[in-house]
Amino acid sequence: MKFSVSELSYLRSSLISSPPLRPDCRKPGQFRPVESEVDWLPFTNGSARVRAADGSECIVGIKTKVVARSEGSLIEPSVDITGYKDNDPLPNSLAEALRHTLNACPELTAQLILTEKYAFRLYVDCVVLSFTSHPLSLLSLAVFRALKSTRLPQLISSRDDTLVDEIPQFNDDWDAAQPICTKWSPPLVLLLAIVGDNVLLDPTDAELEVAETALCITWKNNAIAAPIKNVDIGSGKNVGGYNPKVLLDAYDLVQSCAAQVVSMIVS
Amino acid sequence: MSSSDSENESDVEMILEKAGLVTPGEMITDDTIWMRGHGTYAADNVTYSAVAGTIERVNKLLSVRPLRGRYIPVIGDHVVGRITEVGNRRWKVDIGASQDAVLMLGSVNLPGGILRRKSDDDELQMREFLKEGDLLNAEIQTLYADGAAALHTRSLRYGKLRNGLFVQVPASLVLRLRTQVYRLEGGIEMILGINGYIWIRKATSTNANAAPMDVSINRLEQESNSMEIYKDENDPIPPSTRQTISRYANCIQALVYNEVGINEARLRAVYEASVVYTDAGELLDNTVKTDIVKQAMATL
Amino acid sequence: MSRFEIYSPEGLRADGRRWNELRHIKCGINTHSKSADGSAVVEMGASKVVCIVQGPQEPETRSRVREKATLSVSVTVAPFSTTERSKHVTNDRRLQEMSANLQNLFEEAVLTHLHPRTEIVCSLTVIAQDGGLLSCCINAMTLALIDAGLPMYEYVSACSVALFDQTPLLDPNNVEETELASVTVGIVGETDKISLLILERRLGLDRLPPALELGVEGCKVLRQVMDKEVRRHGAMRLASRAE
Numbered sequence: 001m002k003f004s005v006s007e008l009s010y011l012r013s014s015l016i017s018s019p020p021l022r023p024d025c026r027k028p029g030q031f032r033p034v035e036s037e038v039d040w041l042p043f044t045n046g047s048a049r050v051r052a053a054d055g056s057e058c059i060v061g062i063k064t065k066v067v068a069r070s071e072g073s074l075i076e077p078s079v080d081i082t083g084y085k086d087n088d089p090l091p092n093s094l095a096e097a098l099r100h101t102l103n104a105c106p107e108l109t110a111q112l113i114l115t116e117k118y119a120f121r122l123y124v125d126c127v128v129l130s131f132t133s134h135p136l137s138l139l140s141l142a143v144f145r146a147l148k149s150t151r152l153p154q155l156i157s158s159r160d161d162t163l164v165d166e167i168p169q170f171n172d173d174w175d176a177a178q179p180i181c182t183k184w185s186p187p188l189v190l191l192l193a194i195v196g197d198n199v200l201l202d203p204t205d206a207e208l209e210v211a212e213t214a215l216c217i218t219w220k221n222n223a224i225a226a227p228i229k230n231v232d233i234g235s236g237k238n239v240g241g242y243n244p245k246v247l248l249d250a251y252d253l254v255q256s257c258a259a260q261v262v263s264m265i266v267s
Numbered sequence: 268m269s270s271s272d273s274e275n276e277s278d279v280e281m282i283l284e285k286a287g288l289v290t291p292g293e294m295i296t297d298d299t300i301w302m303r304g305h306g307t308y309a310a311d312n313v314t315y316s317a318v319a320g321t322i323e324r325v326n327k328l329l330s331v332r333p334l335r336g337r338y339i340p341v342i343g344d345h346v347v348g349r350i351t352e353v354g355n356r357r358w359k360v361d362i363g364a365s366q367d368a369v370l371m372l373g374s375v376n377l378p379g380g381i382l383r384r385k386s387d388d389d390e391l392q393m394r395e396f397l398k399e400g401d402l403l404n405a406e407i408q409t410l411y412a413d414g415a416a417a418l419h420t421r422s423l424r425y426g427k428l429r430n431g432l433f434v435q436v437p438a439s440l441v442l443r444l445r446t447q448v449y450r451l452e453g454g455i456e457m458i459l460g461i462n463g464y465i466w467i468r469k470a471t472s473t474n475a476n477a478a479p480m481d482v483s484i485n486r487l488e489q490e491s492n493s494m495e496i497y498k499d500e501n502d503p504i505p506p507s508t509r510q511t512i513s514r515y516a517n518c519i520q521a522l523v524y525n526e527v528g529i530n531e532a533r534l535r536a537v538y539e540a541s542v543v544y545t546d547a548g549e550l551l552d553n554t555v556k557t558d559i560v561k562q563a564m565a566t567l
Numbered sequence: 568m569s570r571f572e573i574y575s576p577e578g579l580r581a582d583g584r585r586w587n588e589l590r591h592i593k594c595g596i597n598t599h600s601k602s603a604d605g606s607a608v609v610e611m612g613a614s615k616v617v618c619i620v621q622g623p624q625e626p627e628t629r630s631r632v633r634e635k636a637t638l639s640v641s642v643t644v645a646p647f648s649t650t651e652r653s654k655h656v657t658n659d660r661r662l663q664e665m666s667a668n669l670q671n672l673f674e675e676a677v678l679t680h681l682h683p684r685t686e687i688v689c690s691l692t693v694i695a696q697d698g699g700l701l702s703c704c705i706n707a708m709t710l711a712l713i714d715a716g717l718p719m720y721e722y723v724s725a726c727s728v729a730l731f732d733q734t735p736l737l738d739p740n741n742v743e744e745t746e747l748a749s750v751t752v753g754i755v756g757e758t759d760k761i762s763l764l765i766l767e768r769r770l771g772l773d774r775l776p777p778a779l780e781l782g783v784e785g786c787k788v789l790r791q792v793m794d795k796e797v798r799r800h801g802a803m804r805l806a807s808r809a810e
Contacts, residue, residue, distance in 0.1 A: 041694065041695060042697075043647070043695065044647050054601055055601025055602030057599065061645065062647075063652040078646055078654060080643050080646075082643055082690045082692050083641060083643075083690045086658070123646065123647070125646040125652070127692060129599065129602075129692060130599060
């Protein structure tokens with residue numbers, strides 16, 4: 001138990017009022033400021049670091065490997081959280097959420113296919129150095145930024161290898177490498193808290209504590225996309241359910257502010 | 268001694284001039300006249316620094332104050348803390364120090380007046396008074412040999428906190444003042460714990476006198492007679508007050524971002540400077556934070 | 568890789584260094600001030616380690632309540648830290664041994680008796696590795712502990728030395744470390760006394776002394792670099808306080 005009864009009731013009553021009064025005066029759709037850098041890891045195809053004002057920090061490095069197309073999933077995310085064990089549910093559930101989102105992105109998979117037999121496998125490795133509120137949004141921002149900076153080596157052998165048995169050959173010149181995000185944008189997962197009839201973007205730990213539930217909504221190519229689902233916020237007490245009409249408000253909120261989040265992260 | 272004293276004076280000058288900053292393993296002095304305080308250690312009668320910090324001298328005591336570090340409790344400090352554990356006739360309280368502080372059952376006001384003895388019943392219902400997660404303000408009463416603090420709340424000024432918002436800042440940014448409780452613009456009261464834990468609340472009639480130093484025992488007894496002081500429910504707080512509380516919280520964060528020490532005058536000035544931003548959510552922006560703090564500091 | 572590429576007859580290593588040269592060292596203290604009591608980043612060449620220190624604080628479990636502070640060290644290796652991507656598990660034996668080495672070394676260097684009944688949690692994250700991993704961790708941990716304001720007798724600094732025949736090569740990179748036997752040396756302060764020595768391959772006893780001597784010299788340089796960073800940050804902090 002991290003908060004006192006009176007703190008929680010103060011917070012809850014502030015957040016359910018209309019309009020909601022957030023403890024840091026944010027508007028419902030306002031994301032906390034983040035800073036980001038790209039291409040700062042050696043030995044990667046793309047990388048990013050995202051830091052929030054509260055000190056939360058996430059690093060993503062993207063690497064590739066040529067595999068036979070029959071060898072299962074082409075996108076392999078992993079999440080390490082400093083100080084957490086491998087078998088802890090949090091990093092695993094975050095990795096699962098990323099896997100779900102990235103695999104539901106046909107544009108990305110299309111970029112990975114090399115030939116009839118071979119493809120790139122994309123390793124999206126994330127390290128959360130520290131966090132104060134639920135790290136899903138921050139993680140997703142970092143992955144978004146890293147994918148935007150990712151380049152793949154140029155294929156110089158034939159694309160059609162149905163008849164020949166040939167291992168793909170690449171141009172050694174890194175300047176010839178092609179960016180993976182050509183005419184599309186990677187998916188962004190936004191975390192929202194539902195408190196009463198209100199929806200709040202980028203909730204803090206305290207806000208989640210008094211929320212009915214947390215919801216993640218995927219934003220891709222300027223539209224809401226799958227997956228959309230409830231997120232376990234671990235407080236366990238929020239089983240009271242919420243009004244389905246709030247879901248529409250959540251859609252509206254994401255629709256109206258996701259573009260701002262995207263422009264914040266790429267600037 | 269007089270001759271050695273004057274020698275010492277020049278020695279002091281030399282020590283203090285030493286760039287103002289020492290780092291671990293750096294020799295401070297080989298003069299054995301000095302007593303060694305915090306942040307130092309001795310080897311072969313030579314005093315060395317154990318931390319990166321500044322040399323401080325009180326009479327014959329030399330110590331090094333680290334640049335950063337957790338809050339170090341001092342007797343008499345007014346702190347804000349959070350209960351972490353309810354134990355045998357005592358609570359453990361997180362005050363941001365390296366160890367939790369102890370609050371003995373005998374060091375709090377209980378319903379029925381302070382002068383009565385604590386009974387076994389009291390022991391059984393300790394959670395009725397204070398439970399895990401609860402916030403309180405208290406004074407550091409004593410320090411144990413291992414450095415842990417013991418608290419007391421035996422004054423009307425101290426006790427369980429409600430009607431507000433908790434903010435945490437580095438203890439090194441809280442400036443020590445005559446009082447740590449302020450009445451602020453907009454019906455707000457702030458308890459600025461020396462330990463960097465801050466409580467911003469709606470000012471009420473009972474805590475209207477910022478520091479009722481001279482409350483008579485009778486009044487104290489009356490006040491503490493009921494369970495009122497351990498209530499969890501908040502009083503009605505209008506939205507405007509909640510907004511003001513949050514704006515103050517953002518102003519505190521602006522000072523922290525700029526590493527400016529927090530006191531009443533500065534906070535008032537930053538609040539004044541923040542008013543031009545009608546949407547207090549804009550205060551989260553780093554350039555705005557720097558801007559309002561700069562403006563505020565210029566007015567002081 | 569041929570032997571001449573590692574150390575040419577002209578006395579040059581593959582990356583252009585001479586035998587007694589360190590790689591480019593970059594260190595930062597107080598890099599994660601918002602989220603930790605102490606933090607630091609150390610880069611030695613392309614190797615990069617982040618250290619975050621929490622505490623001294625209440626121990627997480629009763630078993631860690633002792634008459635002195637308990638140091639808990641954990642090392643996370645990012646899967647992207649190596650040229651070939653590899654996912655490490657946290658209970659990897661090598662990593663556990665490294666944590667134990669760090670813990671033992673720093674329990675000697677930190678005045679742990681001044682913080683009884685507390686725990687100091689040090690989390691190291693390896694962002695990139697190109698040789699000298701343990702040294703990089705030790706140097707990062709020293710800075711992060713200083714940043715947390717913890718009392719220490721002295722700086723702990725470390726670097727490794729590889730042996731090419733009779734020639735010791737200071738601060739080997741990954742290629743040199745893979746090809747040659749190497750030894751990691753750690754010292755406390757500016758002494759010539761060695762506090763940590765790790766040698767993982769067979770090495771003739773006669774070849775060890777020059778390697779150790781070179782290692783100690785490297786450690787001293789590293790100590791200076793770290794001290795400079797602590798003073799730079801300290802001066803900045805004092806200046807902002809004076810305003």
